[in-house]
Amino acid sequence: MADQEGKYNIKAAALMLGVQPGTLRAWERRYQMIAPVRNEAGHRLYTDEHIKILKWLIKKVNQGFTISQAISLMSHTHTQMESETINLKQANPLMNLTDSLYDALIHFESDKVNEVINKLFSIFSMEKVIGDIFIQVVTKIEISYKSGNLTNAQRNFSFTFLKARITTIIHSLPNNVHLHKAVCISFSKEGDHFGLLIFTFYLRTKGIEVLNIGTYHSLEDINLTMEIIHPDLFIISCEDKKDLKEALSLINQLSHNYKGLTIGLGGEAITEMDHSEKKHFSTYLLGQSINEWEKWLIERMVY
Known part of the structure; x- marks a missing residue:
């Protein structure tokens, strides 16, 4: 029963998990995936089981899933959380789509680029797509260009296309x-x-x-x-x-x-x-x- 006892306040839990306390509050309020016990003063106390669940969710977010997708995946089957054996197709949407975006860009396939980007936005958060995936693709393109494997036209087309999508999103915020x-x-x-x-x-x-x-x-x-x-x-x-x-x-x-x-x-x-x-x-x-x-x-x- 020790893992069911409230041990950690929200500051301690956030420090253990590497997230902000406000993030934990927001997740609990929106998704109710855990229910921390409260002490006499009304402050949250997290159990070992809560920490285990939150660590698993954060790991999935770091793999590219949104928090809502991670929670849905967890609720779909708890055995996944225990075994950490996620189907390869589920575990690697990021890798496959990142490669597809790179290939479409360097082959000047505008429709395909838009298709892949729209798919990325349907799976991952806006911050993940722009702040992580696009940067990965740009870095790969720059390395390929400097090593002589891409032409200046391929590089310019790729950068111009991605910049246009980002600029459109910026203006919509x-x-x-x-x-x-x-x-x-x-x-x-x-x-x-x-x-x-x-x-x-x-x-x-x-x-x-x-x-x-x-x-x-x-x-x-x-x-x-x-x-x-x-x-x-x-x-x-x-x-x-x-x-x-x-x-x-x-x-x-x-x-x-x-x-x-x-x-x-x-x-x-x-x-x-x-x-x-x-x-x-x-x-x-x-x-x-x-x-x-x-x-x-x-x-x-x-x-």
Whole structure:
């Protein structure tokens, strides 16, 4: 009976599971997949059995299922949760569809691309498709292009197609006028700014209004933009190491001139920063994944 005793409060459970307490509350409220016991003060207490169930669900979410699909799968048969032997067809929709999307893109099959993308959105969450699957495909295309296995036309078609789908979705997401406004700028004078587009999508899913002002030109332009827009966030994307010094200089200028401004730095150039630079600018570093972006935003803003 020990596994049926309430042992862990919600903070302890969230720490064990690697999720936010708010995520657990939302799942319980919406799906009622577990019912934590309550102590005398009315606080949730999770049993070992609850933790076991939640760990299994989180594992499925990390494999690409939405939480509702994972719960449906669990309720369909508990033996799956015990044995962890999921049918190969169920376990690998992500791998098969990711490969299909890549193949359709590099063969210029527009109808097939749309078909696969629509299938992805019917199976996985919007965040999973755009923030994970599209990035995987773009990375694979970039590697293939640089190794000489794809033409410039194949690369451009693929990137343009995916960017168009993401942009359409971004424009369809509602703004929350009571929340924050962000300005995004890139130091890449060439390239596809794909990472910045993904981050724009992430901010828009939070209801934040995002204004992308393109490529950096001068501090004077930035100051005029700040006077007009008065943003709460200023996001800088830097992909090339040669632009990093200027990007870091802009951060110093902005942090000095606009005390209440939250500033973020993202892009491949971050990986080229030395240890001392990373330490000095650590408060500005967004990270490379949606999970890291989430943590960064939670620590700096209320939304």
